[in-house]
Amino acid sequence: MTEHPRSDSTVFVIDDDAAVRTVLKVLFESVGLHVQLFASGNTFLEAPVMDTPCCLVLDVRLPGMSGLKLQEELIKAEVNVPIIFLTAHGDIHMAVGAMKAGAVDFLTKPFRNQDVLDAVYAALEQDGTRRRKEQSSSTIRERFESLSPRERDVVARVAAGVLNKQIAAELGLSEVTVKVHRAKAMRKMHAKSLAELVRMTDFAHSE
Template identity: 65%
Template sequence: MLLAEHVPMKEPRTKVGIVFVVDADASCRAGFKELFQSVGLEVRLYASGRDFLEDGIPDVASCLVLDVRLPETSGLKIQEELARAGIDTPIIFVTGHGDIQMAVRAMKAGAADFLTKPFRSQELLDAVFTAVQQDRGRRHTRQSYSTLRERFASLSTREREVATWVAAGDLNKQIAAKLGLSEVTVKVHRANAMRKMRAKSLADLVRMIAHFNN
């Protein structure tokens, strides 16, 4: 395996994500597996990009360690295919034959990092943990927004109207006049909106509604 050195960790970390490794060299795959498992990462190995694409990616925090030069199709082509499929798993390119133009192309297309062999084991581990953490954050944000969207969809038409005017800074009296309602009715709709959106405060409701008015 073309790693400059192996830096053992003092204590193995608990499993915090999956690292997919696509490398045509069996010795490299074995080396990557040993390294990543030593720090508590789950590892899945593939000899070709096609094998990886056919296997699919589970919906968990992960990253892809991808060799640039592969049989059948290049790592850069794999990156393009993933982008077209809407799969944004972070990619860390590794290669023994890289150049500046290749690195720039990969990074412009969204790669998390581009490492040229030989590199230090810790350098790769740092890149992998950073990528997995970023992927975890992205998934959390996406899930939070999906939950928020479901709550917003549960509001009645009136509740949405009232919540929108509240978010715009209008007082109950002003909203009542605009919608032809009584202030009491406006207060009821506002309370229902806060309950359904699970807003802890008026400011919280305003922040939530702002996501749908931008």
């Protein structure tokens, strides 16, 4: 089941038809979503980037840059905003291309309100999940960077399955000191178990 989006979620609507923009604004605001309207892709690109869960409801035919071209530019710029295409001028080839490039949905006008809302809810949930994963990854990296060089030496060997006695011999430490470094590293990493510490260490090294 799709979760109800957060109250700070924003839907960006890009459509050159003012009437369509108004209808969509009323629809999204009726379910508590924030809405920002744009008449072209260029005006959207010039707007400030919002750091909240969001998605883009995008027409295909636009003045200047087409909706499909805007999708391409956002991908190149690594802007990870989920896109829902909403158009009166789509075809199967267009829809397949848009979906292969990562669009959440490709809907046609005239549209059913519930179909649009379902697509927007799915897109916002997708964006929220991505943001939570990125935040978690960032937290792990920050915690790993807080370890001292010696703590990193110890946890790297722990993650590789080396026993405390062997770690002590390799690093010229006592076994007790190795255990102290490992315990400190677990506290700094907020690891609840040795297995979790190993997973976090592997992730930090993979990054």
